[in-house]
Amino acid sequence: AQSVTQLGSHVSVSEGALVLLRCNYSSSVPPYLFWYVQYPNQGLQLLLKYTSAATLVKGINGFEAEFKKSETSFHLTKPSAHMSDAAEYFCAVSRPSLNTGFQKLVFGTGTRLLVSP
Amino acid sequence: GAVVSQHPSWVICKSGTSVKIECRSLDFQATTMFWYRQFPKQSLMLMATSNEGSKATYEQGVEKDKFLINHASLTLSTLTVTSAHPEDSSFYICSARGREYNEKLFFGSGTQLSVL
Numbered sequence: 481a482q483s484v485t486q487l488g489s490h491v492s493v494s495e496g497a498l499v500l501l502r503c504n505y506s507s508s509v510p511p512y513l514f515w516y517v518q519y520p521n522q523g524l525q526l527l528l529k530y531t532s533a534a535t536l537v538k539g540i541n542g543f544e545a546e547f548k549k550s551e552t553s554f555h556l557t558k559p560s561a562h563m564s565d566a567a568e569y570f571c572a573v574s575r576p577s578l579n580t581g582f583q584k585l586v587f588g589t590g591t592r593l594l595v596s597p
Numbered sequence: 598g599a600v601v602s603q604h605p606s607w608v609i610c611k612s613g614t615s616v617k618i619e620c621r622s623l624d625f626q627a628t629t630m631f632w633y634r635q636f637p638k639q640s641l642m643l644m645a646t647s648n649e650g651s652k653a654t655y656e657q658g659v660e661k662d663k664f665l666i667n668h669a670s671l672t673l674s675t676l677t678v679t680s681a682h683p684e685d686s687s688f689y690i691c692s693a694r695g696r697e698y699n700e701k702l703f704f705g706s707g708t709q710l711s712v713l
Contacts, residue, residue, distance in 0.1 A: 514641075518702055524633065524643060524702075525643075570702075572641075585641060585688070590701065590702065
């Protein structure tokens with residue numbers, strides 16, 4: 481079975497500071513990994529995804545994440561936080577199916593990012 | 598945390614039939630529910646947002662007559678795929694939020710639909 485653990489339900493940073501949101505996964509096969517963001521009053525949006533290509537993945541809005549197999553991690557980072565980054569962030573893992581292409585997403589519990597002036 | 602129950606987890610149906618997927622919030626009142634679908638090897642895409650007691654808001658490109666969403670109560674939203682075709686085969690997932698958990702989002706476990 482696959483699972484995702486997001487450490488810290490809330491992370492607070494100051495504007496301009498480094499953002500680090502942690503995600504560790506468990507998977508018996510090479511996983512696909514995703515980071516999604518939910519801004520207030522909106523649905524989920526994809527930030528970035530890892531699908532077994534480059535281990536350092538760059539996403540939208542200056543975010544990036546690095547797949548580290550040895551640490552089973554896929555932490556999300558951004559060098560300098562902006563007020564508009566305040567949102568809830570979800571890490572997700574899925575198992576690619578060669579037969580059907582279908583994959584079941586398993587989400588973490590989410591981390592709320594708070595950005596102070 | 599809260600529990601969002603989605604049923605069924607897997608459904609296979611014949612082309613032309615309709616399929617209903619249920620999404621229930623078990624221990625909170627879901628004022629807003631979201632429906633997503635995921636095409637093979639792609640990321641999750643928002644289909645629609647539904648608020649209890651009002652019509653769902655569909656994303657651009659999503660056919661409202663094809664994907665009927667009903668959010669008649671604070672604990673239940675349903676997605677009906679009408680006259681399903683093989684191209685509707687996908688993974689559908691719902692999420693819900695409510696005031697009891699400070700509007701935090703919780704996900705159902707998803708439904709894999711296969712249309713033959």
